[in-house]
Amino acid sequence: MNGAKRYAAFISYSHADARWAGWLQKQLEGFRVPSRLVGREGAHGPVPARIAPVFRDREELASSSDLGARIREALEASAALVVLCSPAAAGSRWVNEEIRGFRRSGRGDRIHCLRVPSSAGDGPALPRALVEAFDDLPAAAEPIAADLRDSGDGPALALQKIIAGLLGVGLDELRRREAQRRQRRLAWIASASAAGMAVAAVLAGQAHVARNDAQRRQAQAEDLLGFMIDDLRPKLERLGRLDLLDAVGDKALDYFDTLPARDLTDNALSQQARALTQIGQVRLDQGNHAAALAAFHAAHARADELSRRAPEDGGRLFDLAQAEYWLGLVAWRQRDLDAAEQWFRGYRDRSEALAALDPARFDWQREVAYGYHNLAVLADGRGRHAEAAEAFKREMALYRAWLPAHPQDTLLRYEAANVASWLGSVHERLGDLDAAEAYFIEADQGHAANQAQEPDVMAWTDNRIDTSVLLARLQARRGKLAEAREGLRRTLAYAARLTGHDPGNAAWRRSHGNVLSVLAATELACGDTAAAEAALDQARPLLARALQEAPEEELAVTYFVRAALVDAELALATSRPAAADAALARAEPPLAQAIARHRPPSDSVRQLSEQHARLLAARRGDGAAHAAAADPAACRNDPADPMPPQRSTP
Numbered sequence: 001m002n003g004a005k006r007y008a009a010f011i012s013y014s015h016a017d018a019r020w021a022g023w024l025q026k027q028l029e030g031f032r033v034p035s036r037l038v039g040r041e042g043a044h045g046p047v048p049a050r051i052a053p054v055f056r057d058r059e060e061l062a063s064s065s066d067l068g069a070r071i072r073e074a075l076e077a078s079a080a081l082v083v084l085c086s087p088a089a090a091g092s093r094w095v096n097e098e099i100r101g102f103r104r105s106g107r108g109d110r111i112h113c114l115r116v117p118s119s120a121g122d123g124p125a126l127p128r129a130l131v132e133a134f135d136d137l138p139a140a141a142e143p144i145a146a147d148l149r150d151s152g153d154g155p156a157l158a159l160q161k162i163i164a165g166l167l168g169v170g171l172d173e174l175r176r177r178e179a180q181r182r183q184r185r186l187a188w189i190a191s192a193s194a195a196g197m198a199v200a201a202v203l204a205g206q207a208h209v210a211r212n213d214a215q216r217r218q219a220q221a222e223d224l225l226g227f228m229i230d231d232l233r234p235k236l237e238r239l240g241r242l243d244l245l246d247a248v249g250d251k252a253l254d255y256f257d258t259l260p261a262r263d264l265t266d267n268a269l270s271q272q273a274r275a276l277t278q279i280g281q282v283r284l285d286q287g288n289h290a291a292a293l294a295a296f297h298a299a300h301a302r303a304d305e306l307s308r309r310a311p312e313d314g315g316r317l318f319d320l321a322q323a324e325y326w327l328g329l330v331a332w333r334q335r336d337l338d339a340a341e342q343w344f345r346g347y348r349d350r351s352e353a354l355a356a357l358d359p360a361r362f363d364w365q366r367e368v369a370y371g372y373h374n375l376a377v378l379a380d381g382r383g384r385h386a387e388a389a390e391a392f393k394r395e396m397a398l399y400r401a402w403l404p405a406h407p408q409d410t411l412l413r414y415e416a417a418n419v420a421s422w423l424g425s426v427h428e429r430l431g432d433l434d435a436a437e438a439y440f441i442e443a444d445q446g447h448a449a450n451q452a453q454e455p456d457v458m459a460w461t462d463n464r465i466d467t468s469v470l471l472a473r474l475q476a477r478r479g480k481l482a483e484a485r486e487g488l489r490r491t492l493a494y495a496a497r498l499t500g501h502d503p504g505n506a507a508w509r510r511s512h513g514n515v516l517s518v519l520a521a522t523e524l525a526c527g528d529t530a531a532a533e534a535a536l537d538q539a540r541p542l543l544a545r546a547l548q549e550a551p552e553e554e555l556a557v558t559y560f561v562r563a564a565l566v567d568a569e570l571a572l573a574t575s576r577p578a579a580a581d582a583a584l585a586r587a588e589p590p591l592a593q594a595i596a597r598h599r600p601p602s603d604s605v606r607q608l609s610e611q612h613a614r615l616l617a618a619r620r621g622d623g624a625a626h627a628a629a630a631d632p633a634a635c636r637n638d639p640a641d642p643m644p645p646q647r648s649t650p
Contacts, residue, residue: 007055008048009166010078012098016088020116020148024082025056027159033167034177043168044079044110051166068411070363075101080110080166085125085145086118092127093458099129103137112165113145115152266306273302273319280326289334296326314357314364321350321367328374337382344374362402366415369398373419380426381602389426395419410450414463417446421467424474429603433478440471458501461494465511468494469518476522481635485526488519506549510559513542517563524570526635532570539563547590554602557594561587561608568615580619587612 009028013021029052038049055074075081081102089095102111115125126142133139146161147153153161160178164171280295300323307316328343348371355365376391399416406412424439447464454460468491475484495512502508516539523531540563547560564587571580591612594605601609 005079006077007053007074007079008051009080009082010055010075010098010102011082011084012089012095012102013056013084014086014088014092014095016118016120017084017086017116020084021056024084024114024159024162025054028052028054028163028166031163034174034180036180037167037169037174037177040169045168047167047169051163068409071098072101076105078102080112081107082112082114082162082166083127083130085113085115085127087120087123087125088118090124090127096127096129097457099127100134103129103140104135108137108140111143112162113143114158114162115145115147115149117149266309269302269306273299273306273323276302277323277326280330284330284333289330293327293330296323296330299323300327312357314354314361317350317354317357318364318367321347321354324350325374332378337378341375341378344371344378347371348375365398365402369395369415369419372398373422376422380422380429385426385429389423389430392419392423392426396423408453410453410457410460413446413450414460417443417450417463417467420446421470424470428474433474437471437474437478440467440474443467444471458498461498462508462511465491465494465498465515469515472522473518476525481522481526485519485522485635488515488522491515492519506546509542510546510556513539513546513563514559517543517559517566520563520570521566524566524573528635529570529574532566536563536567536570540567551590551593552597554594554605557590558604558608561591561594561612565608565611565615568619572615572618577619580615584612584616584619 011021011024029050031051033047033049033051037047040047055078057071057074075098081099083089083095083099099111102108111130113126113130118125126145131140131142146158148155148158152158160175161171164174167174276295276299280292280299283289283292283295300320303316303320303323307313307320310316324343324346328340328347331337331339331343348368351364351367351371355361355368358364372391372395376388376395379385379391380388396416396419399412399419402412403409403416420439420443424436424443427433427439428436444464444467447460447467450457450460451464468487472484472487472491475481475487492512492515495508495515498505498508499512516535520532520535520539523529523535543556543560543563546556550556564583567583568580568587571577571583587608591605591609595601595609600606
């Protein structure tokens with residue numbers, strides 16, 4: 001193994017496979033290489049005594065949009081790359097980018113693949129970056145993956161295959177040496193246990209033996225619970241039978257309640273907090289908010305005790321902040337906004353304390369921005385738009401201070417653009433349309449800069465589409481129809497590029513349909529009914545499919561209903577009352593269901609409901625009602641109505 005590398009291996013995985021990444025890291029770093037192999041010349045140099053350290057990024061990469069400097073440095077500093085293969089990993093752009101980065105370093109032969117169980121079933125699991133040609137690298141042969149699944153190698157053999165590959169030794173030799181070591185260790189343990197029990201009997205007597213028995217039973221119980229959560233849970237997820245863990249969760253909660261937190265070791269508290277968080281996530285996935293809340297409260301109590309024991313330990317403070325986040329999230333989903341605000345404020349306060357512990361830890365500084373962001377979104381959802389605007393501005397001030405020092409950090413630029421977009425929406429709700437447009441333009445510029453810097457990262461195009469639509473809708477509302485139409489036509493090209501790149505991406509198809517729908521509304525406002533009809537013809541099947549795939553997702557409902565209402569307006573404008581009735585009828589069921597699911601409804605759903613009611617009234621009151629046509633001058637790009645200066649584009 002290359003001694004010049006800081007990490008023995010880098011684990012690349014999708015967030016959906018995070019539990020397997022943690023399991024693999026623990027297994028690799030805990031593996032002791034058989035002494036008779038240590039120092040021998042392997043395929044990659046002298047065989048080391050340990051496979052450590054192993055790099056596994058703590059943060060969820062799918063929530064970021066870039067392989068940041070820390071990830072790139074870790075890839076370069078790693079002797080090997082282990083890819084956890086699953087349907088989720090195959091579709092993860094970040095897993096693919098990590099593989100490409102590693103292959104660019106000329107170490108394609110040091111990539112090892114491990115197929116992990118997945119709730120998505122047995123679909124294609126190998127990321128395309130393993131075999132594709134790019135830059136000056138030719139296409140590679142499809143690698144053979146070790147398979148953790150019961151239908152494959154099983155956990156023991158699959159792990160041995162990965163270890164043998166990392167060490168550069170033959171699998172048969174590793175298994176033979178490992179078997180010899182186990183036999184020697186069992187013999188030693190048997191002898192040591194016999195001697196230890198004899199000494200314990202002499203020195204401590206029956207009371208000491210009884211205490212050891214109690215501690216051993218506790219350890220066995222917690223090990224069994226860990227197996228049920230870490231190993232059994234993914235198998236039950238694949239079978240769709242998470243309900244079988246209900247009894248385990250109930251027993252675990254009852255058992256942990258009998259153990260005073262102050263009497264437990266730090267390690268035991270940490271294990272219990274992790275187990276309870278897992279139980280909470282199972283209950284949350286099942287929609288059982290009360291049970292999830294109980295588990296998260298128990299996890300929080302243990303994280304709080306650990307932090308009290310070492311208040312200057314940033315890792316423990318971070319874990320406590322995350323526990324408060326989970327409690328706030330459950331309260332948010334229960335629409336208990338007061339409780340959500342309490343926990344989110346706690347999370348923000350912990351983040352500020354965490355940042356103060358080490359100002360040089362930029363990742364901890366960014367937690368402060370996330371703390372502001374949660375509270376701002378909460379305030380906006382409660383209708384406190386002015387308060388939300390102030391919180392977003394405090395968050396934006398942090399990003400504006402950070403960006404000059406990190407000019408190439410595309411993730412940081414994305415986060416700043418996202419805040420600017422939120423500020424645009426909040427100011428639009430406050431009626432300050434000048435400020436709203438300025439913030440939307442700032443967000444568009446940030447996403448455009450990311451597009452220009454990394455044109456092959458599809459996430460930047462996806463982000464820009466969302467902000468461009470918000471900007472165009474505001475411009476249309478302000479009568480800047482020429483700017484809105486021009487921006488939407490450019491955005492439509494981006495959306496078509498995404499769906500062409502990956503036709504199976506449901507979110508991109510839905511976004512494509514929304515761009516077409518908003519463009520149709522703008523064309524109709526300009527009086528170009530033919531262009532509006534052409535855009536709607538393309539939007540209808542995309543948005544109908546999106547609603548069918550996710551009927552309870554608010555974005556799918558909002559985009560479908562919005563397109564149906566544009567359809568109704570177009571029908572009224574072209575004197576087709578029957579078509580208008582059909583479009584309004586299509587919009588009514590999903591709109592009613594969205595209103596019933598969330599009370600009070602979101603601003604978007606409420607506005608669509610009001611628009612639906614107005615169109616119904618217009619239809620019943622005047623069958624020949626038409627949409628008002630715009631001043632033709634507002635739809636032209638000429639010196640009297642100039643476009644704004646060109647922003648950064650690819």
